[in-house]
Amino acid sequence: xxxxxxxxxxxxxxxxxxxxxxxxxxxxxxxxxxxxxxxxxxxxxxxxxxxxxxxxxxxxxxxxxxxxxxxxxxxxxxxxxxxxxxxxxxxxxxxxxxxxxxxxxxxxxxxxxxxxxxxxxxxxxxxxxxxxxxxxxxxxxxxxxxxxxxxxxxxxxxxxxxxxxxxxxxxxxxxxxxxxxxxxxxxxxxxxxxxxxxxxxxxxxxxxxxxxxxxxxxxxxxxxxxxxxxxxxxxxxxxxxxxxxxxxxxxxxxxxxxxxxxxxxxxxxxxxxxxxxxxxxxxxxxxxxxxxxxxxxxxxxxxxxxxxxxxxxxxxxxxxxxxxxxxxxxxxxxxxxxxxxxxxxxxxxxxxxxxxxxxxxxxxxxxxxxxxxxxxxxxxxxxxxxxxxxxxxxxxxxxxxxxxxxxxxxxxxxxxxxxxxxxxxxxxxxxxxxxxxxxxxxxxxxxxxxxxxxxxxxxxxxxxxxxxxxxxxxxxxxxxxxxxxxxxxxxxxxxxxxxxxxxxxxxxxxxxxxxxxxxxxxxxxxxxxxxxxxxxxxxxxxxxxxxxxxxxxxxxxxxxxxxxxxxxxxxxxxxxxxxxxxxxxxxxxxxxxxxxxxxxxxxxxxxxxxxxxxxxxxxxxxxxxxxxxxxxxxxxxxxxxxxxxxxxxxxxxxxxxxxxxxxxxxxxxxxxxxxxxxxxxxxxxxxxxxxxxxxxxxxxxxxxxxxxxxxxxxxxxxxxxxxxxxxxxxxxxxxxxxxxxxxxxxxxxxxxxxxxxxxxxxxxxxxxxxxxxxxxxxxxxxxxxxxxx
Amino acid sequence: xxxxxxxxxxxxxxxxxxxxxxxxxxxxxxxxxxxxxxxxxxxxxxxxxxxxxxxxxxxxxxxxxxxxxxxxxxxxxxxxxxxxxxxxxxxxxxxxxxxxxxxxxxxxxxxxxxxxxxxxxxxxxxxxxxxxxxxxxxxxxxxxxxxxxxxxx
Ligand code: SF4
Numbered sequence: 017x018x019x020x021x022x023x024x025x026x027x028x029x030x031x032x033x034x035x036x037x038x039x040x041x042x043x044x045x046x047x048x049x050x051x052x053x054x055x056x057x058x059x060x061x062x063x064x065x066x067x068x069x070x071x072x073x074x075x076x077x078x079x080x081x082x083x084x085x086x087x088x089x090x091x092x093x094x095x096x097x098x099x100x101x102x103x104x105x106x107x108x109x110x111x112x113x114x115x116x117x118x119x120x121x122x123x124x125x126x127x128x129x130x131x132x133x134x135x136x137x138x139x140x141x142x143x144x145x146x147x148x149x150x151x152x153x154x155x156x157x158x159x160x161x162x163x164x165x166x167x168x169x170x171x172x173x174x175x176x177x178x179x180x181x182x183x184x185x186x187x188x189x190x191x192x193x194x195x196x197x198x199x200x201x202x203x204x205x206x207x208x209x210x211x212x213x214x215x216x217x218x219x220x221x222x223x224x225x226x227x228x229x230x231x232x233x234x235x236x237x238x239x240x241x242x243x244x245x246x247x248x249x250x251x252x253x254x255x256x257x258x259x260x261x262x263x264x265x266x267x268x269x270x271x272x273x274x275x276x277x278x279x280x281x282x283x284x285x286x287x288x289x290x291x292x293x294x295x296x297x298x299x300x301x302x303x304x305x306x307x308x309x310x311x312x313x314x315x316x317x318x319x320x321x322x323x324x325x326x327x328x329x330x331x332x333x334x335x336x337x338x339x340x341x342x343x344x345x346x347x348x349x350x351x352x353x354x355x356x357x358x359x360x361x362x363x364x365x366x367x368x369x370x371x372x373x374x375x376x377x378x379x380x381x382x383x384x385x386x387x388x389x390x391x392x393x394x395x396x397x398x399x400x401x402x403x404x405x406x407x408x409x410x411x412x413x414x415x416x417x418x419x420x421x422x423x424x425x426x427x428x429x430x431x432x433x434x435x436x437x438x439x440x441x442x443x444x445x446x447x448x449x450x451x452x453x454x455x456x457x458x459x460x461x462x463x464x465x466x467x468x469x470x471x472x473x474x475x476x477x478x479x480x481x482x483x484x485x486x487x488x489x490x491x492x493x494x495x496x497x498x499x500x501x502x503x504x505x506x507x508x509x510x511x512x513x514x515x516x517x518x519x520x521x522x523x524x525x526x527x528x529x530x531x532x533x534x535x536x537x538x539x540x541x542x543x544x545x546x547x548x549x550x551x552x553x554x555x556x557x558x559x560x561x562x563x564x565x566x567x568x569x570x571x572x573x574x575x576x577x578x579x580x581x582x583x584x585x586x587x588x589x590x591x592x593x594x595x596x597x598x599x600x601x602x603x604x605x606x607x608x609x610x611x612x613x614x615x616x617x618x619x620x621x622x623x624x625x626x627x628x629x630x631x632x633x634x635x636x637x638x639x640x641x642x643x644x645x646x647x648x649x650x651x652x653x654x655x656x657x658x659x660x661x662x663x664x665x666x667x668x669x670x671x672x673x674x675x676x677x678x679x680x681x682x683x684x685x686x687x688x689x690x691x692x693x694x695x696x697x698x699x700x701x702x703x704x705x706x707x708x709x710x711x712x713x714x715x716x717x718x719x720x721x722x723x724x725x726x727x728x729x730x731x732x733x734x735x736x737x738x739x740x741x742x743x744x745x746x747x748x749x750x751x752x753x754x755x756x757x758x759x760x761x762x763x764x765x766x767x768x769x770x771x772x773x774x775x776x777x778x779x780x781x782x783x784x785x786x787x788x789x790x791x792x793x794x795x796x797x798x799x800x801x802x803x804x805x
Numbered sequence: 806x807x808x809x810x811x812x813x814x815x816x817x818x819x820x821x822x823x824x825x826x827x828x829x830x831x832x833x834x835x836x837x838x839x840x841x842x843x844x845x846x847x848x849x850x851x852x853x854x855x856x857x858x859x860x861x862x863x864x865x866x867x868x869x870x871x872x873x874x875x876x877x878x879x880x881x882x883x884x885x886x887x888x889x890x891x892x893x894x895x896x897x898x899x900x901x902x903x904x905x906x907x908x909x910x911x912x913x914x915x916x917x918x919x920x921x922x923x924x925x926x927x928x929x930x931x932x933x934x935x936x937x938x939x940x941x942x943x944x945x946x947x948x949x950x951x952x953x954x955x956x957x958x
Contacts, residue, residue, distance in 0.1 A: 163956035192951075443948045450948075453836070457888060459956040640842055642940035669841050781837045 032110050033704045036686055037239070037247045042255035045389075049226055049248055054108040057086060057094035066093065071598065073101075073521065073529035074112035075172060075514045076694070078202075078396035079242040080523025081108055082601040085117060085515050085534040092117040092515050092535055101601040103222060103527055109243030110687060114701050117515060119694025125496055126510035127539020137498075137508060142540065142550075145507050149464075150554045152490045156462050157189070162440075166193035166451050166460040169409050170467035171201060171398025173544050174519025174531070176574035178400075178409035179581070180548040180566060181466070186408065187432040188557035188565050192440035193460055194411045196404040197468040199448040200789060201397030204363035206405050207786035208372035208394055210633045211661050212380070214626035214654065215416045215586045216405055219618045220355065220391025221525045221604070225249055227389030230351035231259045232344075234375055235286065235361015236395060239270035240686040242524075246271070260351065262344050264289065265361050266681060267711070267752060268745030277344045280747040281334040283681045284366040284668030284793035290374030291665060292330035293345045294322040297381050302349030307383030311622040313652055314660035318377060321662040333667070335747065348378055353389030360397065360683070365792040369785035370638040370663040377660050386620035393524065400521040406587045407578065411445025414578075415585035416632040419444065420646055423629065431581055433559030444643075447787035448474075449780065456483045464492040466544060467511065471500035472691040472758030475778040475789050476734050477767070494547060497693050500758050511544050512537035519545065519571045520597065526604045526614075528589070530597035545571055583609075586625055586632075626654035638663035641784030668793040670779055672749070676732060676795035678716065682755045682774040692756045708739045708757040708772040712798065713748040717741060720798060729801045732794050735776030738803060751796055753777075770803060806864070808915050813867035815912055816857050818905045823850035825881040825901055829894050832884035836891060839945065843898075846938055850905075853931045860924050888953035892946060899942045906935045 032038060032054075041050040057063070069084035074095075082101025086094035095117050099106040129145035130137040156164040167185055169178065178196075185194040206216045213219070225231070225248050239246040252258055253274060263275040264286070272278040281289050297303055298319060308315055327345070331338035348354055356379065362372050376392060384390035396402055408414040417424035419441040429436040446454070452474065454460040474480045484491060484504040493505035502508045516537040522528045537543070542550075549566055557565035568574045572594055582589040582605075591607035604614035625631055634649035636642060638661050672679055687695060687705040695701045710730055712722065722728060722741050730737045730751060737753060746752055757772040766772065774791075781790045830843035881897055884890070909931050916924040 160956050163952055442951065444944075446948075449837075454952060454956075458958050459888065459952050637937045637940065639845075640937055640941040641838075641944065642937050643944045645940070666845060779837075781841060784838065784842065 032113055033687070033700045036110055036243055037250055038107065040251055040254050042251050043226070044256035045229065045252070046227055049105050049251060051099045051106045053097060053099055053106040054113060055094065055096035056113040061086070061088060061093045069096070070515070070532050070534035071601075072515065072531040072534070073523075073602070074108060074116050075399040075521065075531070076111040076116055077242050078399055078401060078524040079103060079245050080399060080521070080527055080529055080602070081112055081244050082529060083108060083112065083116075087534050090535055092121060098601045103523060103525075103602055104244045107244045107247055110701065111243070111695060115695045115698040118698045120496070120513050120515055122697045124498070125538045125541065126498060126508065127541060128510060129540070130508040132506045137503070137505070142542075145509060146550060146554055148507055149492055149551065153462055153555065160461070162189045162191040163193070164460060165189050165191045165462045166446070166455065166464070167191075167195075168448060168451060168463065168465045168468065168470065169194070169196045169404065171196055171198045171401035171404055172467050173400060174517070174521055174571070175400070175403040175407060175578060176519045176571045177544040177548060178404050179407040179414065179578045180545055180552070180568070180574055182408040182414055183432060183566060184548060184552050184557065186413075186428070186439050187434045188552060188555065190438045190440055192411065192443065193446040193451050193454065194409060195446065195448040195451055196401070196410045197448070197470070197473060198398060198401040198404045198410050199787060200473060200791075201360070201363070202401040202405070203410070203447075203788040204368040204372050204783060204786040205358070205394035205396055207369045207783075208358075208376060211369060211373055211635055211638065211659060211785065212376040213619070213624045213658050214631035214633070216632060217416070217586045217618055217625075218393060218525050219385055220393045221616050222248065223616065224355045224389050224391040224393070225252060228259045228353045228355035229257070229389065230262065230347050230354045232262045232348065232354065232356040233271055234264050234356060234358040235363070235365065236357045236359035237265060237267070237269040237271055237361070237683065238357065238359075240684055241359060241397070242395075243686065259355075260347050262347055266747045266750050267683070277340055277347065279334070279336050279340055279344060281336055282747070283679045283750060285334040286362055286365055286371040287367040287374070287663070287665045288325060288330045288333040289336070289341065290371050291322045291325035291662065292327050292341050293348060294318065294374055294377055294381070295325045296327065296342065296345030297349050297378060298322060300345075300349055303381040304383035307622070308381060311624070311657050312380050312660050313654060313657050318660040318662050321664060325665075333665070349382070353387065354379070354382070354384050355389060355391050355393070357393040357395055359395045361792065363786070363788055364790060366668045366790055367663065367666065368783040368788055368790070370661075373638060373661050376658075377662070380658055380660060386617045386622070388617075391617060396524040399523070402522040402524065402526070406522070406582070411447065412632075413441070415582050416587055417585065418632050418634070420634055420643075421629070428581075432565065433561055433563070434565075435560065447782070449782050449787065449789060452480065452483055455486070455489055458486075458488060461488060462490050464494070465501060465505075466494040469495075469499045469501045469691045469693065469758070471504065472773050472775065473755070475775050475791060476780045477773055477775045478735055479780065481767075494544060499691070499693060509547055510539065510541040511547065512541045516541070517543035517545070517571070520575060522605070526587075527602045528592055528597065528605060529602050530594060545574060623656045624658045626657060626659070628654070635659065635661075636785045638785055639666070669781060670793065670795045672795045676797050678796050678798060679750045680730065680732060680777055680794045680796040681750060681752050681792045682778065683752060685754045685756060691758045696761060708737070708753060708774075709742050710737070710739045710798075711742050711744045711746050711752040713746050713750065714743050715748045716751075716798070717743045720800065722800060727801050727803050728798050730777060730796050730798050732777040732779075732796045734779065736771055737774060737776055738770045738801060739772065751798060755791070808912075809861070809865045810867040811908065811912055811915070812857065812861050812864060815905070815908045816854055816861065818901065818908055819850045819854040819857070821880045822898070822901045822905050823847045823854070825898050826850065828881050828884045829898060832886065832894065833891050839891065839895075842941065849934050849938070853934065856927050860927065888949065888957040892949050892953045895942055895946050895949070899939065899946070902935060902938050902942060906932070906939065909935065
C-alpha cells in the first residue's frame, strides 16, 4: 500500500474497478443522455472538507471527460465529473476516478533535474542541467546543423506546450525531425481524414451515438479504451430503439459480446473485409448516386478495387463467414443513420490507412456524413493527440497547413517573423520510426524526448534500448517519473503534470477543455511549457526583427499565439478564449472570432476542404505512400469534393508459417494507460491488473496441453515474452498480450530473464501513408516454460 | 515488323527492374519501408512481365541477333550500403523504372497504330503502376537526401 492508503468512493463511483461502466441510465433514440454524477474522494475526506474544486478534464484517454479536481491543503484529494459537460454528462471511468489525481501524487515523482556523470544519473540544479543541454545543442548546430536535432514528444502534453515545441523546432532550429508518440496511436486517424477530405478534423460528434440506428466499431474496443463513451452506448443498447451493433475485432471483447454481427477477422486482413463491404454496397445499389456524383471523386478506381472482393473471397482471406459479411453490409446499406468508429484494430494493423479510408468511403457512398446519427469518428487514443496534430508537434505544419504549399509556409514565416527557408518544408516531416533510425545511424545526435516512454512503447524493444543507450547520442528526457527511457538519458528534467499546470487540450471530437492548475508541482518540477521556453531563451532564438522568437510569459500567451496561428484554418480557435472555456465546459472548434456557437458536425454541407489552396495535403497513393503532388491534385479539380481512395489488398508482411504458426496481436487492459506510469500508481488499478498475461483460444491451448495459469514463452523472430496463459474466446490461431508491462517496477534485468513487454515481439514496420507502426500482426510460437514464481 | 524487338526489350527491362527491386530490398533490410515496398513492387513487375508474355506469344520474340546490344539495360550491380548507398541505389532503380516507363510508351504507340485493344489495356494498367512506382521512388529519395548528404556519417 502506498502512503495515500486506500481510497473510498462516494455515491455512484463505489466499486468501479469491478463495475467498470457504472450503473445504467438507459435512453431512447434522440433523447438526451441522462446525467450521472461520478465522484471519488480520498479516504477520510468528506465533500465539506474540500477547499476548492478546480476545473479540468480527464487526461487518461482521448474521450476528454470534463471534471473538477478536489483540492485540500494544497493537495489533490479527489475528482468529480462535470454534469454540464457534453462529453460525459457527469460520468468518469475507473482511470479518471482512480488514476488521474492519485497517479500524480506519488513518492517516486522526479523532483530535481538529473545529469549523467561518470555513467551515473545524479541530481543537479536547473541551471546545470539546462546549461549542459544548451552547450550540446549549440555545438551540434554549429558542427552539423539543424538535421542533427530530433524531438520525440507525446500525446499527453497541453496544446500550448506542443505549439511552443513546434515553433522551436520549425522556426528556432529548423529541423524536420519532430514527431510524437501520437504516431503510434492516432497517425492513421489523421491520415485517413486527410486523404479522404483534404484535411484533418473529426467529422462526427458523440451526440451521434444518441441518434444512430446502426453503430459500427471497426477495430475499436471502446469498452476498454473509452469507458465513458461505452457507457453511453450501453445506455442506448439498454434503452428503447437500440442501435444495431456491428463489431470487427479478432478478439471476443466486451464490445463484440454485445454485437449483432461480430466479424472476428484474421489480424492483418481488414482491407479485404472493407473492400468486400464496399463491393456489397455498390453491387446492391445501396449507394446514394446523386451524392456520390456531386460530392466525390474516384468512384471508378474504387469500383475497380472492390469488384474483385466478393464476400466469399473476403471470407476466405479474413476467416469469417460470407453470410456475416453480407449481413454487415446489409445493415450498413439499409440503415438510415449509421455511425462508425475506428481505432487501433485498424490503425495498428496492415494497410492501416487504406483500410480506414474504406470506412470514410462507405459513408460517402451512402451520403452518411454530417447528419445527426450519420457520421464518422476516426478516434484518437491519447488525451491530447489532437493538439499534437493541430500544432505540428507531430512534424506537420501548424494549423493543418500544407508543407507542399509555399503560401502556407510563407504565412507561418510571417507569423513567426522568420525567413520561409528556415521552416523545413522540402519533404514530409520525419516520422518517429525514421527518426529513431537516424539516431541509430548516428546522424541525429541530439534527441529530446518529452512525456513519453519509447523504451517500452515502440516496436522491437531490444533495438530501441540499444539506440537510446548509444554513447554518442545526447538524450534529454522530460517526464514525471524515472521511466525506462529516462534511465537511459544524459539529462532528465522533472516535469509538472496534470493539475500542476494550466493549459488546454482537445478530445477526439474537437472539444477543447481548459485544465487549470490545482496544486504546486512537487520539488523543483516545472511545467513542460516553462522548460521549452527556458530552452528557447537560453538558445537565444530570435525573429528577423531581433525580438525573441517566443515572447511568452505563460500558457495564456502561448494560447493566444496559437489562436492567431489557427485563424482561417479548419481548426479555427479564434472564438474560443480561456474565459470562454471558464464559462462553458468544453467547446468544439471551429469557432471563429465573434461567433458564440460551434459547428457540431463537419461537412453537413458536403463542402470538403479539398481546395488546392486550402487543403492540408495533396494526398498520397495508399499502397506506397507516394506523393500525389500539387499538379496532379489540382488537375482533378477536387474543389470541395471528397476522394474515394483505395489500394489493392496485399496482406500482412509476416504471415504465420511452420516455425511461427500463430498470429500475435497486442492491445490494452481497461485498467491501464500506456506504460502504466500513472495507472499502476493507483492501488485500485494496480491490484485489478498487476501483471502481464497472454490470451489463447481453447483449441490452441489444448493442442499444446496448456490451461489457465500455465506459464508460456511467446517467441517471434525478434524477441520473447514470458507470461501466464488465459484461455479466452479469441479467434483460433491468434495470440494476444497487453502492451502495458515494461520494466520500471520489475526486478533488475527482467527484460533478459523474464520479459513482459509485448513489444519485444513486434515487427519494425509501418503503414506507407500514416507511418503508424504495425503492432497487431507478427508471427509467433508458444511453448510451455517452467519459471520460478 | 520490329515490334517484337521492343516487346523483348520491355520484358527484359521489367526483369531487370524486378531483380533490382529485390536486390535493394535485400541490401537495405534495415529500412523496413524500403524493404517491404521493394518486394511488393518487384511482384508488380513480375505480373506485368507475365501479361506481356501473352503478347509476345502473339507477335513473336525478337530474333537473337536483331537487337543492337547497347539497348539492353544493365541491372543494379553490387548494391551499396549506408544512407548515401540507399540514395544512390534508389536513384539507379529510378532510372531503370523510367526506362521501362518510356519503353511502355513506345509500345503503346505501336499498339494504337495496330488497334490492338488487348495490348492497349495492358499498357494502360502498366503505365498506371509504373507511374506510382516512379512517384514513390522520388518521394523516398527526397525524404532521404538531406540527411544522407548533410548529416550522415
Ligand atoms: S473515459 Fe477517458 S477521459 Fe473519461 S474518465 Fe475514463 S480515462 Fe478519463
